Amino acid sequence: MKFLTNRPAADPSSVLYKRCTVDLKTGAMKFADVPCRNLEEVLGGFGRSFQLLAEREIRTAYCDENPLIVNTGLLTGSSAMTGLRTYFSGYSPIKESKKGLPAAMWSTGSGKFGAKFKWTGLDELIFENRSDQPVYALLREGAEGPVVELKPAGHLLGLSTHEKIMALQKQYPDAHFAAIGQAGEHWQNVYMGAVALSTENQLKSGEDKCRFAGRGGMGSLMGYKNLLALVAQSTDKTKAVSEAVKKVNINVVKGGGSARLQPISRGGGGGTWAAYDVMQPFHAVPLNNFRPQGNDLPEKLFRANVEKSFEIKSEACFRCGITCHNNVYEKHADGSRGEFIAKFDYEPLNLLGTNLGIHDAGQAARLIQLGDNYGMDSISLGVTVSYVLAYNERHPEKPLLNGATFGDYAKIRELVIQAGEGQLPEVGQGSKRLSESTGETSYAYHVKGLELPAYQPETNPGYAWAIAGGHMSMGSYGLLTREGKSDIDSWVEGITRTKLQIVGFDMIGLCKFFDIAKGICTQMVVDCLQSECGLEVTTEELAAAVRRAFLRGLALELRQGYSKEEYTIPAEVFEQPNPNIKLPNITSPEFLAELSKRVWEVFEPELEGLLPTPGDLTAKKPQ
Numbered sequence: 001m002k003f004l005t006n007r008p009a010a011d012p013s014s015v016l017y018k019r020c021t022v023d024l025k026t027g028a029m030k031f032a033d034v035p036c037r038n039l040e041e042v043l044g045g046f047g048r049s050f051q052l053l054a055e056r057e058i059r060t061a062y063c064d065e066n067p068l069i070v071n072t073g074l075l076t077g078s079s080a081m082t083g084l085r086t087y088f089s090g091y092s093p094i095k096e097s098k099k100g101l102p103a104a105m106w107s108t109g110s111g112k113f114g115a116k117f118k119w120t121g122l123d124e125l126i127f128e129n130r131s132d133q134p135v136y137a138l139l140r141e142g143a144e145g146p147v148v149e150l151k152p153a154g155h156l157l158g159l160s161t162h163e164k165i166m167a168l169q170k171q172y173p174d175a176h177f178a179a180i181g182q183a184g185e186h187w188q189n190v191y192m193g194a195v196a197l198s199t200e201n202q203l204k205s206g207e208d209k210c211r212f213a214g215r216g217g218m219g220s221l222m223g224y225k226n227l228l229a230l231v232a233q234s235t236d237k238t239k240a241v242s243e244a245v246k247k248v249n250i251n252v253v254k255g256g257g258s259a260r261l262q263p264i265s266r267g268g269g270g271g272t273w274a275a276y277d278v279m280q281p282f283h284a285v286p287l288n289n290f291r292p293q294g295n296d297l298p299e300k301l302f303r304a305n306v307e308k309s310f311e312i313k314s315e316a317c318f319r320c321g322i323t324c325h326n327n328v329y330e331k332h333a334d335g336s337r338g339e340f341i342a343k344f345d346y347e348p349l350n351l352l353g354t355n356l357g358i359h360d361a362g363q364a365a366r367l368i369q370l371g372d373n374y375g376m377d378s379i380s381l382g383v384t385v386s387y388v389l390a391y392n393e394r395h396p397e398k399p400l401l402n403g404a405t406f407g408d409y410a411k412i413r414e415l416v417i418q419a420g421e422g423q424l425p426e427v428g429q430g431s432k433r434l435s436e437s438t439g440e441t442s443y444a445y446h447v448k449g450l451e452l453p454a455y456q457p458e459t460n461p462g463y464a465w466a467i468a469g470g471h472m473s474m475g476s477y478g479l480l481t482r483e484g485k486s487d488i489d490s491w492v493e494g495i496t497r498t499k500l501q502i503v504g505f506d507m508i509g510l511c512k513f514f515d516i517a518k519g520i521c522t523q524m525v526v527d528c529l530q531s532e533c534g535l536e537v538t539t540e541e542l543a544a545a546v547r548r549a550f551l552r553g554l555a556l557e558l559r560q561g562y563s564k565e566e567y568t569i570p571a572e573v574f575e576q577p578n579p580n581i582k583l584p585n586i587t588s589p590e591f592l593a594e595l596s597k598r599v600w601e602v603f604e605p606e607l608e609g610l611l612p613t614p615g616d617l618t619a620k621k622p623q
């Protein structure tokens, strides 16, 4: 980035970012220093990519005009803790309106790829068209600035995410990697392909400990483009941490925001896994396709119980003190550590474990590992498989696919493998399409075509307005369970003001765990921007930019054909309320109708003028 001002909100065009546009069809590259149009573009991530996507009229995700945009945020690669995010954006193969138009999506992950990408000198890469042959892109530092090359990738075809990364590491030992698995290669039948991002620990240990940009099928879009991997080769540009950033980082680790995510040995709850313990007292842990039974079955996957038979090790990304994920290893009879199996984060563990009726930690771990290796979004995969199981429970005489039922590990495993190999479009294309084909849509747990994360919709009607997946783009999932709010005013305020601010993290390059409660509009972020980039930004300016970016995403959904009726939660929730969930009912038809009316009253007037006009759209052609 080039900063010719220190006041980016007042003078955004004096901030320029380095963009490379790659035409995959011809191999042509175009580098440019692009002036920002507003603070959202300065911050980066989806704040920038969605403005570009809004300029395209895209009617199907798999078309030459749909770009794949890879970018970072202002604080990616900085000394600010968690500053490791990479963003992948495009029109999604899986998230679509009932009119059949694809929604704009972004997906993001940590690991060290984002920092290495930034350190090549690039801020954004746009992949146009598609390549005739499989390729990977090598990004590296050159004497005159960043260099991008396309290289043949035939030797990577058919390899898992982890195998691709390890194969590339042999050639580029000082680089980090982003790669798709076999699922993304089978983009025609798999719309939920994820992008794996390499971690330091993975490259050192050789174990498959990737992080993932999973949501929205950006790995499938990459596969469609015949782009199998990205290699970011640059020297590490870590610098001495300033006193201001040091203070912030200590606050991130010791302050309230991430405390519960810390390892148990440091007084925390043991990563995202701790959500099990928070929700089980209310019987709100998803079980058997989001139908908790009021029993103690979820407790079988509580950490304390898993630790009896497996070795668990808390793990962090490069230089991060939060240590939010856990690695699960076999435990030998003498108590020593055995083979690495998988990482345990809350969403994959629940959605490929308890929510499939699998209560054996080893089996859940193997399913997580399979999904990761094939490169599928664990949320979309788990929820689509749980739909199959729920259908089969209802139709034992005429089941779907292999007739798998809840808890039937062998058959569930078979479904995951067939989906990953591209042999099972019924699963690979997600729960919306599958449920529409069976005609039984009420218990397909997706909203607007994207499967729900592992928080019961009974606890979160805010899912309806999330613009890029339930818990990552609308922070209302704890409003009832953690904050105890069940009145309509709190929910309107949460959805339309405070909880939408969570998307700020998907612009600036930080993880949400940096400060999950307050978002990015804080003095901590102001101090980091000042110290790392020399920029003077106020919390009010940040809040306004995040709000505009969120609303632009909402406006873009509506332009892709979503009707207001699609802003709702799965019908089973209010048609057959689950009496086992011990929480106030905030998903009755009356509550949802009132919430919808009041939320749109706030949002609608603000959507005006956020998108290019139709005239602009036709004028813009892909480069």
Ligand code: SF4
Pocket (backbone or CB within 6 Å): 082, 083, 084, 110, 111, 315, 316, 317, 318, 320, 321, 322, 323, 324, 325, 511, 513, 514
């Ligand atoms: S918060 Fe978790 S995912 Fe984010 S950088 Fe730290 S360890 Fe990695």
